[in-house]
Amino acid sequence: MNFIKRIITFQPSWTLRIITGMVSVVAFISMCLITGVLDISGAMAERDHEFTGRNIEAGAKYYFDQCARCHGGKGEGVDGLGPALSYDGFLGKWDPAKNTLGQSARLKAIGWTSSLKGYIEAVTAAGMPIKSSPIWENPHPPFALAYGGPLRDDQIKNIATFVVNWGPGQVAPVATQPEGGAGPQPTAAPLTAQQEKGKQVFLGAAGCQACHAIRGVAAGAVGPTMNKLATTAEARIKDAAYKGTAKNALEYIRESIVNPNVFVVAECPTGACIANVMPATFGTSLQPDDLNALIDYLGSLK
Amino acid sequence: MAIIGKRLVDQVRSTGLKATVAQRLDDGFTRLTSGLSWNDVRGVLRGDPPGKPNNRVKPHTEAFWFHIRPTFYHEAVTTLYPTFRLGYMSALFFAIEIITGIFLMIFYTPSPERAYQNMLDILTNVPFGQLMRDMHRLGAEVMVVVVTIHMWRTFLTASYKKPRQFTWFTGVILLIVTMFLSFSGYLLPWDQLALWAVTIGTSMADAAPLVGPQVNLLLRGAPDIGAGGLLRFYLFHVVLFPLIGVIFVAVHYYKVVRYGISLPPEMEGVGEDSARKVGPAKRVNFMPDILTNELVYAAIAIALLTIASGTFYNAALETHSNPLVTPNHTVAPWYFYWLQGLIKIPHILPVLPEALSTQFDSIMFNVLGITPKILWGIIIGPVIPLLLMVVPYIDPNPSRRYSDRKVMITLGVIFEVAILYLSLAGIPTGVPVTRFGFVGGDPASEIAQEFMPDEGVGKVKRVPWDQLAVGTWQIVPPDEAPNAPEFNHLLRELQQDMDHRTREADPNGKKLSGGTANVRVKLIQPDVKEFTLTISFTDDKGQPQQYSKTNYLHRNSGYEKE
Incomplete structure (x- = not known):
């Protein structure tokens, strides 16, 4: 109690005032010098x-x-x-x-x-x-x-x-360079009526284009690109890590749409693909006709 | 001209050049101090007794800054107790804020395109820039603390009682002004912290009944904070609030001078006010004692503030504001945590049993349109400062003695404990034991948030860049990377955190189940690494899930220093 009383009734002596005042001013000035002037660069x-x-x-x-x-x-x-x-x-x-x-x-x-x-x-x-x-x-x-x-x-x-x-x-470019290298792209075969319908499903009813890209058609950036999907599908089936039941490219595409979590690939635009991002509902939400057309269209991308 | 010259020449002839120059300098000095010669000032600073007649009274009548200060104080208020110099310190910090603020204004443009770049320039290209910014920010936080304690002291010594009710009233306004000054300054750096703290603040206004949306629109200048909102907050910060502050400091201090500083309660009879009745024996003159003390306190405070700002204190600057990305666990400034805590109160009558209070909530909502959030955040929240304002007018007790004010002091302590409790509830971790106010997402994202927070520096960023070992590393059980002790430590900490969250459920009952994780470090540029944490777990429905989060880390970004 006495100690508290001494603190709360404390009056600094003149010597203390002068010394602390001086020390503080010197400290302030030197801190300014240190941070602001000497250490500038x-x-x-x-x-x-x-x-x-x-x-x-x-x-x-x-x-x-x-x-x-x-x-x-x-x-x-x-x-x-x-x-x-x-x-x-x-x-x-x-x-x-x-x-x-x-x-x-x-x-x-x-x-x-x-x-x-x-x-x-x-x-x-x-x-x-x-x-x-x-x-x-x-x-x-x-x-x-x-x-x-x-x-x-x-x-x-x-x-x-x-x-x-x-x-x-710097890395060696893998893509076609504007300064030369590979020529213009090979033109694809014209689409059949069924495939044209599938393309419209891709762009419209099914909403695939929101997540998937096809060169010259769509630019979705969530799921894997669909360029050359038929070729990619053939390769996937032969992949040792493949867990599905598809025997050919069209079956693989159907399986990927209807039951996307069976086999999740690693090549999404932002890194490895993640399970359950692709809705597993297209098998029921799409009309069978539309689904078949869509698969036909995607299978034409070689 | 000729006459002045002639006088000077005459003086030099009669007294010599040296004496003339000395006399003329002293004359100028005396004009500057409104009546004190060099020797008088020296005497003041040395603590010499005043001469007769006492020259030191002159500035109190002649000069503005001294005329607003009294010529003497009662000796009982010149010790540390009862004032603790808190009012003086508040004014001092206000002055520091104005000076450092003007410095910062020179280098700042209130525009979303420029503000953040201005902040970077202040830190990297303006001499004293970082020091000024750190002092401004730290000073603002200290000022909130000092002003709050000042109010507490006034409450405890009952200095708000007659005739100082209005002084207290203006003091509460100054407390609010201090908080709003600090808060409005929050937005100006235009970083993520700024944008979201202020978005939260203005959203509170938005929820107010009747006028809420209009007030929100006025504050933000648009439905969302953008160029309009930034300019408005800038003008609040540099014009409106400082102006209100200066005006109310003037009124507040006029009242202090008019009624004197109240004596310690035990020195006065009940209902008596003797602060202005000071016998000659009990007087302590402003000069030299009070003045020199104040100069010393100011010097100490400024020196400490400068040293803290120049050494360990760094005002945070997060990444550029992004209206499209809300950082996880955004909070208001700490002095508004209690308001965030209030909003988290789940029911209108939280004391009733759960079922009853839910019933009551729906009745209140259907009848009055009041939800718990509106009641606690928008009605009760602003009522608290109003309640503080009227304390002196509703306190019926004339006595200032501690022993006579047990009820009031108890109420005050309860109020303070409640504010502290609500403040703890306001932060995402909630109150330690009761866990009230806890906010948490699913465990996987919480782990990522803990180690790789959306804003600020987490444990991942503190690992020295060279130790981030390229490759894929399992967490359960933790892999060991060669020659990377801190990186390995991080992997172990991740494993422990996952283990902890697997064993113990968080206050919302969420647990991590079947968790495995890996860390992938990729070198994407010679001095940039990509750090990805991927956590695989099983969700409530037994489905496998994956959560991953990526940080990019540059060799030079210097996070380990923060």
Whole structure:
């Protein structure tokens, strides 16, 4: 009690006031000097480094959400959908001695005079105004909110930072390159009436296009792509991990629609596919005619 | 001109150059201090006794800042008790907030396109930027604490009683202003924390009966917080609330000077107010004692705030705000936890048995249109500050003595305990023992949230980047990666957490069953790794389920320091 009384009736002596006052002022000034003046380049540059790193992380997230489907998880490109990004024809050659990227052949070819990052941001935001190469069916769509896309400006900047960060880790492109390589795609055989009906079911009643992509038809980005589905199905049946009962491609396609959880593949646009994402109700919700037409159509994709 | 020059020359001739310069400087100094010469000020700072006549009274009549301070205090209020200098500290922090705030305003644009980039620039490109931001933020939090304790002290010593009822009333308004100042500043960095904390806050307004949607629209400027809402909150933060604050500080402090600081309760008779009746023997002059004490306290507070901001305290900056993604477990600022806790009260009459209170709820809803959320969050919540405002007008007890105020003090303590309890209930983990207020999703997503929170730095981000071993690693039982002790520790912690959630159900009765998990680390760029946690488990219906969450981690992002 006495101790408490001494604290609450405490009156600092003059010496104490002068000393603590002086010490506090000196502490304040030196702290300001330490953080604000002496350490300026060090601390601020370090923060800059950290935030660049975090921007790249955010860019990675958006890249895998939005870009990887067409440009590939390693930036290697996807055949028929989008060109490679992480190769020297686009980024320029990585110079380890200087820690920089060289001249980009692609930008030179199209006469882009601004920076690589600026080009990536501009194309991501506003899309390609023209079809710059006969190889890609669709020009790059706009992604910025301002141009009707889903992304904010800061997200687009992050994506560009992420893509440019591939500099030292470039991979060999697997996809057709706009600068040359493979020629135009082979034209597919015309669809029969039944298959045309199936295509309409795919786009309409069944709503498949919301999740699945077919080159030139649909661009869903949840489930596996349906390009060359018939060929893929043949390969799946022979796969050792395959657990279903299908004997041929059409049976496999039917099984995948009616009972999708029997065999869940690993190649979804955002990583491994997850069971139960695909509704198991199409077997009952679709008219038998429609279902048959749909299977016929999907089986024609070779 | 000529005359001034002539006088100067005459003075130099008669007294010499040195003495003239000294006299002229001292003259200017005296004008600056409104009546104290250099020697007088020196005497004040050294604690010398005043001369006769006492020059030190002059600034109190001549200068604005001194004229608002009294010339003397009663000696009983100059010790630490009863004021603990809390009112002074509140004013001091208000001043610090204004100064650091003006600094930050220079580098800030209230626009969704620019605000977040401005924050990054303040941290990476503005000298003193991070220090100012940290001081502003920490100062704001400390100010809420100081103002709250100040009110508590006033309540305990019953200083709100006659004639200081209105002083208390303005004090409650200042408490509210402090909280709203702090809250409105929350939105300005335009990060996820900002957007969602303020979305929650304004949603509370939205639920208010009759005017709710209109108030919400006025606050946000649109159905959702965007450019309009940011600009409005900015204007609230830098114009409206500071203006209300300054006005009410003026009124509040005028009342303090007018009635004096109330003496310790035990020193006065019941119903007596002798703060202004101070005999000469009991006077402590403002100069030198009070002034020097205050200068020292200010110096200490500023030094501590600066040291804390410059060393361990870092004001959080989350990722850029995203209206489409709600981070899991978003909470309001801590001083509004109690309000969130109130909203979690499940029934209008929670004391009744479950079945009865549900019945009562539906009756109330059908008859009055009141749901428990509306009652507790929107009606009771705002009533609490109103109740605080009228405390001095409804407290019938004239005595300020502790022994005469057992009921009131007990009520106050109950109120405080209730606020603390509700505050605990306001956070997602809920109150420790009773688990009231617990919020949790399914166990798998809770594990991911604990280790890889949507916002902020979790355990995964703290593992040194080099130790994140590329490959796929099982959690049950935990694999061992070579040369990666912290990564292995993380795997073991994951396993323990899964084990814990398998053995014990959370307060909602949810348990993890048949859980296995793996961690996959992929190098996607030379300095970026992809960390994916995949948890497989069996759901309530016995179906196998999978939950996975991915973090991207850059070598330089420096999370381990936070």
